[in-house]
Amino acid sequence: MAVTGKIVILIVFVVGIIFQSPQMILRPGLLRALINNFTEGAFNIPLRISKHGHSHKSFLRGDPTSVMDNIPPEASKVKYLNQDEAIQVDVDLLKDYKFGVDTQLMELAGLSVATAVAKVYESKKAEHVLVVAGPGNNGGDGFVVARHLKMFGFENVTLLVARKPTKEGFLNLIYQAEHNQVMVSYDASSYRDHSATLIVDALFGFSFKPPVRPDYQPLMDILVSSSAKLVPVVAVDIPSGWDVENGPPTDDSIRYMPDMLVSLTAPKLCANHFQGSYHFLGGRFVPKTLADKYALNLPPYPGTECVVRLK
Ligand SMILES: NC(=O)C1=CN([C@@H]2O[C@H](COP(=O)(O)OP(=O)(O)OC[C@H]3O[C@@H](n4cnc5c(N)ncnc54)[C@H](OP(=O)(O)O)[C@@H]3O)[C@@H](O)[C@H]2O)[C@@H](O)CC1
Ligand SMILES: [K+]
Known part of the structure; x- marks a missing residue:
């Protein structure tokens, strides 16, 4: 699962560069999350839909600035x-x-x-x-x-x-x-x-x-x-x-x-x-x-x- 997650992220990253989406690639939180995921192997489901019907758009488990997805x-x-x-x-x-x-x-x-x-x-x-x-x-x-x-x-x-x-x-x-x-x-x-x-x-x-x-x-x-x-x-x-x-x-x-x-x-x-x-x-x-x-x-x-x- 972790390997599959990394491959998916890599593809998204490369496609992002090809299609020149600088906003997506350069968003600091996203970039940091990508690096975290690759270095720590802590890939998590990117988009969580809560029972209240809204999405927590981050997948930053392990990112100390994310309150919703980070329980220390x-x-x-x-x-x-x-x-x-x-x-x-x-x-x-x-x-x-x-x-x-x-x-x-x-x-x-x-x-x-x-x-x-x-x-x-x-x-x-x-x-x-x-x-x-x-x-x-x-x-x-x-x-x-x-x-x-x-x-x-x-x-x-x-x-x-x-x-x-x-x-x-x-x-x-x-x-x-x-x-x-x-x-x-x-x-x-x-x-x-x-x-x-x-x-x-x-x-x-x-x-x-x-x-x-x-x-x-x-x-x-x-x-x-x-x-x-x-x-x-x-x-x-x-x-x-x-x-x-x-x-x-x-x-x-x-x-x-x-x-x-x-x-x-x-x-x-x-x-x-x-x-x-x-x-x-x-x-x-x-x-x-x-x-x-x-x-x-x-x-x-x-x-x-x-x-x-x-x-
Ligand atoms: N670090 C901290 O300390 C911080 C504390 N903070 C906050 O303060 C809260 C504690 O506040 P608090 O001490 O004023 O008491 P609280 O529970 O609001 O109510 C007392 C009132 O209820 C009444 N009452 C009691 N029993 C009753 C009953 N059976 N049936 C009916 N009434 C009853 C009682 O009436 P009395 O018995 O005095 O006539 C009195 O009027 C705390 O939980 C937190 O939210 C934050 O602001 C900041 C950080
Ligand atoms: K209360």
Whole structure:
């Protein structure tokens, strides 16, 4: 198979020269991939069609700049945090590393989630995306995700906010989303039968303690029913309703499996139960000394990317 692949590539290369297609031959990524494939014998299928119907046009496995097709070997060694560790890392980042500048961490976290979403669900840019945002910092990440999705070309983004925040930083994030043409709503009941084809779950993060309180059930319903209808749900840090350490609940009214999970800082133990398609790590802001303190074993982020794929 590897030999056949090399022969095919060689023919394409020669034909490219004959027909003088300098753009094709000289594309740096392509050229580098060709060289990699010849030198390392790591030929992979050039065009992968994902289950969402779009193609990942690279075949750069082994190319450190490709997030979609490159899962670094170190990904298997990353530490999964328990709830206390997750909270303590947060405290350290804010206190020892002075990340307390209002919403600075949220901005970086939300940007990384939006980046991963844009890579995987590029084909949904013209469709309706619904971001469900909760009352804590996980919700704050959601405010940022919604804005960056607009920036990345998603045309129809709605931000459904569980509870109007009082803190100025949070209000500013909502304001910024609105002023980037994100539709903002506080009425969960009007999204019971929504038309969104992609959901971002920014309802609860690592401070969630079960059971879900009744006033949040309509928001959980949106996640659970969407997932049941095979509308992909992207979980920010923790799939809402899940126990941070033990994973999915037994109660059907709050249990769902996201299609994609973006762990922030480091995966939490519940990520061991993730059975969706894509697991990313985001938030390239953890100082090395902090990573060492908690033995996080973070995998290298490719190139200048703010996300790395774990699964
Ligand atoms: N490195 C990091 O640390 C980073 C952290 N970041 C992000 O912060 C997230 C953690 O944020 P967080 O600590 O604010 O908690 P989070 O889970 O959003 O929610 C707490 C809220 O939920 C509520 N609530 C709780 N249980 C409930 C229940 N059963 N039913 C109903 N409500 C319930 C609770 O209400 P309360 O109990 O206080 O009344 C409170 O209002 C983390 O997952 C990540 O996304 C990134 O931004 C940057 C890097
Ligand atoms: K979440």
